[in-house]
Amino acid sequence: xxxxxxxxxxxxxxxxxxxxxxxxxxxxxxxxxxxxxxxxxxxxxxxxxxxxxxxxxxxxxxxxxxxxxxxxxxxxxxxxxxxxxxxxxxxxxxxxxxxxxxxxxxxxxxxxxxxxxxxxxxxxxxxxxxxxxxxxxxxxxxxxxxxxx
Amino acid sequence: xxxxxxxxxxxxxxxxxxxxxxxxxxxxxxxxxxxxxxxxxxxxxxxxxxxxxxxxxxxxxxxxxxxxxxxxxxxxxxxxxxxxxxxxxxxxxxxxxxxxxxxxxxxxxxxxxxxxxxxxxxxxxxxxxxxxxxxxxxxxxxxxxxxxxxxxxxxxxxxxxxxxxxxxxxxxxxxxxxxxxxxxxxxxxxxxxxxxxxxxxxxxxxxxxxxxxxxxxxxxxxxxxxxxxxxxxxxxxxxxxxxxxxxxxxxxxxxxxxxxxxxxxxxxxxxxxxxxxxxxxxxxxxxxxxxxxxxxxxxxxxxxxxxxxxxxxxxxxxxxxxxxxxxxxxxxxxxxxxxxxxxxxxxxxxxxxxxxxxxxxxxxxxxxxxxxxxxxxxxxxxxxxxxxxxxxxxxxxxxxxxxxxxxxxxxxxxxxxxxxxxxxxxxxxxxxxxxxxxxxxxxxxxxxxxxxxxxxxxxxxxxxxxxxxxxxxxxxxxxxxxxxxxxxxxxxxxxxxxxxxxxxxxxxxxxxxxxxxxxxxxxxxxxxxxxxxxxxxxxxxxxxxxxxxxxxxxxxxxxxxxxxxxxxxxxxxxxxxxxxxxxxxxxxxxxxxxxxxxxxxxxxxxxxxxxxxxxxxxxxxxxxxxxxxxxxxxxxxxxxxxxxxxxxxxxxxxxxxxxxxxxxxxxxxxxxxxxxxxxxxxxxxxxxxxxxxxxxx
Numbered sequence: 001x002x003x004x005x006x007x008x009x010x011x012x013x014x015x016x017x018x019x020x021x022x023x024x025x026x027x028x029x030x031x032x033x034x035x036x037x038x039x040x041x042x043x044x045x046x047x048x049x050x051x052x053x054x055x056x057x058x059x060x061x062x063x064x065x066x067x068x069x070x071x072x073x074x075x076x077x078x079x080x081x082x083x084x085x086x087x088x089x090x091x092x093x094x095x096x097x098x099x100x101x102x103x104x105x106x107x108x109x110x111x112x113x114x115x116x117x118x119x120x121x122x123x124x125x126x127x128x129x130x131x132x133x134x135x136x137x138x139x140x141x142x143x144x145x146x147x148x149x
Numbered sequence: 150x151x152x153x154x155x156x157x158x159x160x161x162x163x164x165x166x167x168x169x170x171x172x173x174x175x176x177x178x179x180x181x182x183x184x185x186x187x188x189x190x191x192x193x194x195x196x197x198x199x200x201x202x203x204x205x206x207x208x209x210x211x212x213x214x215x216x217x218x219x220x221x222x223x224x225x226x227x228x229x230x231x232x233x234x235x236x237x238x239x240x241x242x243x244x245x246x247x248x249x250x251x252x253x254x255x256x257x258x259x260x261x262x263x264x265x266x267x268x269x270x271x272x273x274x275x276x277x278x279x280x281x282x283x284x285x286x287x288x289x290x291x292x293x294x295x296x297x298x299x300x301x302x303x304x305x306x307x308x309x310x311x312x313x314x315x316x317x318x319x320x321x322x323x324x325x326x327x328x329x330x331x332x333x334x335x336x337x338x339x340x341x342x343x344x345x346x347x348x349x350x351x352x353x354x355x356x357x358x359x360x361x362x363x364x365x366x367x368x369x370x371x372x373x374x375x376x377x378x379x380x381x382x383x384x385x386x387x388x389x390x391x392x393x394x395x396x397x398x399x400x401x402x403x404x405x406x407x408x409x410x411x412x413x414x415x416x417x418x419x420x421x422x423x424x425x426x427x428x429x430x431x432x433x434x435x436x437x438x439x440x441x442x443x444x445x446x447x448x449x450x451x452x453x454x455x456x457x458x459x460x461x462x463x464x465x466x467x468x469x470x471x472x473x474x475x476x477x478x479x480x481x482x483x484x485x486x487x488x489x490x491x492x493x494x495x496x497x498x499x500x501x502x503x504x505x506x507x508x509x510x511x512x513x514x515x516x517x518x519x520x521x522x523x524x525x526x527x528x529x530x531x532x533x534x535x536x537x538x539x540x541x542x543x544x545x546x547x548x549x550x551x552x553x554x555x556x557x558x559x560x561x562x563x564x565x566x567x568x569x570x571x572x573x574x575x576x577x578x579x580x581x582x583x584x585x586x587x588x589x590x591x592x593x594x595x596x597x598x599x600x601x602x603x604x605x606x607x608x609x610x611x612x613x614x615x616x617x618x619x620x621x622x623x624x625x626x627x628x629x630x631x632x633x634x635x636x637x638x639x640x641x642x643x644x645x646x647x648x649x650x651x652x653x654x655x656x657x658x659x660x661x662x663x664x665x666x667x668x669x670x671x672x673x674x675x676x677x678x679x680x681x682x683x684x685x686x687x688x689x690x691x692x693x694x695x696x697x698x699x700x701x702x703x704x705x706x707x708x709x710x711x712x713x714x715x716x717x718x719x720x721x722x723x724x725x726x727x728x729x730x731x732x733x734x735x736x737x738x739x740x741x742x743x744x745x746x747x748x749x750x751x752x753x754x755x756x757x758x759x760x761x762x763x764x765x766x767x768x769x770x771x772x773x774x775x776x777x778x779x780x781x782x783x784x785x786x787x788x789x790x791x792x793x794x795x796x797x798x799x800x801x802x803x804x805x806x807x808x809x810x811x812x813x814x815x816x817x818x819x820x821x822x823x824x825x826x827x828x829x830x831x832x833x834x835x836x837x838x839x840x841x842x843x844x845x846x
Contacts, residue, residue, distance in 0.1 A: 038835060040730070040828070040835065040836040040837070040838065041730065042815065042819055042825060042838060043774075043775040043776050043777075043824060043825070043838075044775075044776070044824050044825075045819045045820070046819065046820065049818070049819050051836075052815060052819070052828055052836050052838075053836065054830050054834055054835065054836050057486075057487060057490065057830060058813070059813040059814070059815060059816070059827075059828045059830070059836060060816070061815065061816055061818045061819045063818075090817070091814075091816040091817060091818070092816075093816070093818050146818065147818075
């Protein structure tokens with residue numbers, strides 16, 4: 001299967017688990033993956049922000065992805081990770097995920113554009129769906145998730 | 150011709166010259182007969198012309214050329230300075246500024262010819278046609294002897310060159326291959342402004358023909374303009390001497406090139422033999438002569454500038470400055486930030502350590518170092534506020550004409566220094582306030598006379614340092630703010646209700662002026678009245694970590710007081726604990742810290758207040774504001790903070806102490822209604838948030 005990918009447009013994704021669902025994040029946005037650490041609460045911030053962390057001297061806001069996606073909240077485990085994203089021309093931001101599964105390379109032929117449901121606010125978080133074997137990976141629209149216009 | 154690498158220098162220097170011109174024109178208007186000022190103006194215009202020409206900005210050059218002609222007439226006493234002339238000259242300055250702005254943005258001067266201004270200037274010149282004709286002739290006369298002497302001094306100069314072994318080998322090699330070696334002495338025009346640029350072009354044109362194996366002075370020195378008006382090159386090429394010379398002479402502002410062919414291999418480390426015997430003694434004398442001449446020329450210049458500057462109250466003659474890339478400074482700043490973080494970690498480690506004595510000494514030392522480093526870096530970042538205020542006198546002059554009101558601007562404390570980032574941002578708000586004072590504040594001359602005031606309105610801009618803050622006041626002796634009119638206006642606009650209007654104090658009403666889209670001007674003018682003024686000013690100043698307040702008395706004038714922090718990046722802060730969270734409060738805004746017994750809290754309009762030595766101040770339960778649960782205790786620790794002349798007491802759980810903290814931004818993602826102005830990293834790596842007291846009080 002790998003051989004088939006050569007010559008086509010391929011993109012690497014970091015696959016993260018949130019409960020049973022798995023989400024793909026384009027690796028070009030990923031700056032760093034760090035273990036869970038002490039998060040300083042920021043009062044009166046938007047509810048999906050857990051607060052800020054100190055990442056090697058930089059202050060980075062941390063978003064709770066479960067709360068943003070309106071999923072049921074869970075306790076942190078030793079698999080919980082903060083993925084530090086660096087969107088184009090924006091500051092870094094961390095998102096909390098249940099665990100990081102793997103890095104996959106997907107060719108353009110195995111990615112299908114997601115159907116956008118205008119009524120659903122959450123549909124802007126998703127850009128497409130990738131197929132790997134018989135598993136489906138929901139590929140995140142990072143700008144949508146982070147509310148970047 | 151590629152002169153783009155000089156564009157930056159050109160822009161810098163041009164804006165300096167324009168600034169200078171504008172100042173000098175202002176003082177010329179006051180005393181039209183001052184010959185020092187006229188000379189200064191003439192020189193600035195002349196330099197501008199030369200620079201524009203060098204860079205190939207023809208339109209700019211044309212305009213400055215005509216200006217220069219006018220100034221030279223004035224200088225020769227053939228034209229008197231009239232108000233109309235000054236007006237036209239100010240128009241010229243505006244035109245030049247727009248050229249410069251266009252060059253800054255697109256590196257092109259644009260297509261505006263400003264013919265009307267040139268025509269106006271020419272009209273002034275034609276007013277004295279006979280004299281105008283005489284002028285160029287006279288100019289030429291002026292110049293001729295100068296040129297003669299200098300060319301006599303330098304034309305035969307083929308200066309001596311000491312060769313290194315490497316260079317000798319290169320010459321030898323060239324001879325072996327039958328390639329010619331020339332020695333060229335390039336004379337740059339004395340009026341040339343960008344000598345280094347010219348030299349660069351010479352190098353470039355020569356490199357197409359062959360190879361430069363030696364230059365005296367060194368190339369680096371030439372690039373740094375460390376040479377008089379000539380430099381010597383040793384050049385290896387297959388071309389003929391004539392071709393080489395014409396190529397170099399084709400570069401503009403190169404006055405002359407002397408060349409000779411080297412036929413013998415010179416010896417390393419020694420002066421070239423042939424010339425040593427014959428030319429050297431002469432040469433020395435001549436350079437001496439040239440130097441004397443130069444000195445003689447320089448002296449009167451210095452004498453001329455000294456009194457002119459002397460009038461402007463003790464300003465330094467030359468502002469010695471180093472241009473530093475702001476990025477480099479930012480890097481330095483970050484390093485210092487890290488150093489302070491490191492220091493804080495030692496402090497934290499020390500508190501746990503058993504052997505505290507030795508560590509303490511080191512810490513004290515480290516503390517001293519970091520404090521000094523911080524101070525010196527901050528000083529590099531500091532700039533006098535003069536850099537923004539110097540354009541204001543002209544602006545006020547323009548406003549005075551436009552609004553047809555007589556006014557004068559007095560600026561004090563221009564030497565007060567502020568952080569570079571603040572300086573860059575503060576210009577527009579100040580301009581807004583000055584326009585406000587001129588347009589809304591000051592009355593027309595007849596109103597002023599009927600009120601028994603001097604018909605000429607006064608606007609003052611005072612800057613001074615006050616503790617950790619810099620205060621800038623914009624003060625006018627005009628009408629002051631009519632509180633009743635503001636109240637009516639607010640009612641009319643529906644910003645407040647009738648009940649609110651009656652309950653509000655005058656101060657609260659005045660604060661409405663800082664609300665978006667609020668203007669009391671009866672009519673929208675060019676200058677102000679669109680209602681996008683004061684709220685923008687306020688937002689800008691708050692984004693710089695400062696605040697603004699107004700003091701006003703109807704009929705007597707108003708004062709806008711801006712308070713800005715001296716530095717932005719590192720502050721002294723009081724660390725406090727609330728629940729299990731740590732917050733920092735800038736020391737600059739703290740007045741006192743009080744222990745208050747719960748029984749001392751009184752209620753005014755169901756709000757908690759305390760009576761603190763005669764003044765009643767509201768109490769803010771910080772825990773509630775920040776959604777922190779904390780236990781109610783008998784004795785409260787209250788941090789009294791002030792904003793302008795308002796105070797409030799913030800109730801906290803525990804004091805930790807004073808600390809120097811590095812301010813870091815929270816970024817743009819989190820939006821929490823300005824309650825938190827930033828964050829800092831503590832010694833143990835934890836994050837503490839910095840409270841913005843301004844939004845609480």
